[in-house]
Amino acid sequence: MNIIIIEDELKTAQSLEKIILDIKPSAKITGRYQSVEESVEGLSNNAQPDLMFMDIQLADGLCFEIFKAVKITCPVIFCTAYDEYSMEALKSNGVDYVLKPFSKSDIQEAFRKVDELKNFFQQKVMPDLNDLLLKLGGPPAGKTSFLVFKNQKYTTVQTDDIAFFYIRNDSTSIMCFDKQEYALNQSLDQIAGAVSAKQFFRVSRQYLVNFKAIKEVEHYFLRKLYVKLVIETPEKLLINKEKSSGFLSWMEER
Incomplete structure (x- = not known):
């Protein structure tokens, strides 16, 4: 099995x-690329591999730009720190969506899915998206509530009542639509992996926002987006140009 790795972190x-x-001793890594530009050049001048592992956010943009420039016929396993691109990944030959930091068991599970769909990949025909979602078990529904501790009492907060999660003084907090605030023990990365990718978007390393909390979006300097919520945030919510297209696609897919 010939495999290509597209990842900007060495x-x-x-x-x-x-x-x-370790999992596939007979496999050969036939290409290692770190950027969209390098990947397009390498894939254009070399034979397609049997399988590709691909990070989504590369140094010079989102990996989906590669698919616009090169026809990719092999299955792709996406490895990323962000979960908001799962639907777009499935539309781009994706057979699995592995969140960082990944473990050996995560990669083993990804290979299992590749093996199960081996006959399909040999035909090199894209399946119906709904059928592919069914084969992969479908996107996670997302966590519906969080246990919090405040004023010496435990209580639960419904996820639908949360406007945004954010990092404050190096710890994670919840801000609800009623402006009640609660501290959490989980990291923002853990929370992003637990909630519905359809409902919440990681606009930055500090903020994970609910779709229902978004009031309006404006263009900002340097091709960034300025996101205004129904509840005022301590800082301006700016989405960099690399994530802006993914964010707008996420908003549109409803």
């Missing part, structure tokens, strides 16, 4: 390669 790429070769 240590992550090396770790992934080691795990792949």
